[in-house]
Amino acid sequence: APRAVIKVTLLRQEPTSKPITLEGVFVGGSAGYAEGKLMQSHPLSLCNTSEDERQDSIFITIVKLESPGNKVPQCQPLLDKARLALQRGAEAIIFDVSDDATAAHQLREAFSLPKPVVLVEGANAEELMGLVNKNEEAIVHIDIMMESPKWPPYD
Amino acid sequence: QHKQNVGVSTGCQSGCQTCSVYNGCLTCKPKLFIHLERDGMRQIGVCLASCPNGFYGMRSPDRNDCIKCGSECDTCFNKNFCLRCRAGSYLHKGKCQESCPEGLVPSDTKRECVP
Numbered sequence: 001a002p003r004a005v006i007k008v009t010l011l012r013q014e015p016t017s018k019p020i021t022l023e024g025v026f027v028g029g030s031a032g033y034a035e036g037k038l039m040q041s042h043p044l045s046l047c048n049t050s051e052d053e054r055q056d057s058i059f060i061t062i063v064k065l066e067s068p069g070n071k072v073p074q075c076q077p078l079l080d081k082a083r084l085a086l087q088r089g090a091e092a093i094i095f096d097v098s099d100d101a102t103a104a105h106q107l108r109e110a111f112s113l114p115k116p117v118v119l120v121e122g123a124n125a126e127e128l129m130g131l132v133n134k135n136e137e138a139i140v141h142i143d144i145m146m147e148s149p150k151w152p153p154y155d
Numbered sequence: 156q157h158k159q160n161v162g163v164s165t166g167c168q169s170g171c172q173t174c175s176v177y178n179g180c181l182t183c184k185p186k187l188f189i190h191l192e193r194d195g196m197r198q199i200g201v202c203l204a205s206c207p208n209g210f211y212g213m214r215s216p217d218r219n220d221c222i223k224c225g226s227e228c229d230t231c232f233n234k235n236f237c238l239r240c241r242a243g244s245y246l247h248k249g250k251c252q253e254s255c256p257e258g259l260v261p262s263d264t265k266r267e268c269v270p
């Protein structure tokens with residue numbers, strides 16, 4: 001699956017400072033460009049019963065998925081949660097899958113979604129969620145990582 | 156070693172059954188409602204005995220949720236039955252409206268359409 005470059009620019013930083021560059025993986029053919037303010041959604045906010053408030057800015061949703069053993073009510077399939085987040089106006093959705101190894105499989109048909117869906121884990125995920133946890137407002141740019149071509153070895 | 160961030164009751168806010176660092180409460184203790192609170196860019200779960208203004212409590216077998224009232228409604232019984240409107244709206248037959256039907260006039264103090 002194509003890899004994603006995630007560039008994070010903090011709103012409260014010196015204009016000259018460089019953005020934080022992180023990596024993720026696009027799922028199910030949803031690769032593409034997206035840009036917006038980073039906004040967290042609780043996993044339960046993407047159930048049909050709940051209604052997240054309308055955002056006034058262009059935003060990208062990030063959701064920290066909990067481990068399945070955690071008994072968080074699943075309420076609906078992950079693909080439908082992603083669709084709901086995009087229907088609510090998100091330019092893209094980032095899932096922190098550090099604790100949920102089943103997410104990639106659940107989202108394998110994300111090509112049916114109109115906008116990018118990115119999975120992050122490990123250090124990349126902890127950096128992003130760390131910003132959220134500290135309420136560090138940030139603009140996120142998502143793009144497709146250009147893989148450098150692997151030249152065949154010439155003897 | 157990946158930071159284990161899920162606590163069962165211990166280390167959670169009061170009322171939580173399970174919680175995690177980033178999402179706050181995930182499940183609540185019996186009878187409590189889970190409310191998804193927006194704080195800037197964060198959205199965390201909190202467990203409450205009753206839902207805050209602008210929300211109503213909906214009970215179901217696997218969890219109790221705080222659900223948003225209809226638009227312009229401050230206090231409601233459920234999604235379709237408002238009890239008190241926000242300022243600038245007037246209650247008529249359980250709905251909040253910007254103006255009142257013929258024969259009724261808007262009361263700003265009551266925020267209702269009155270005869």
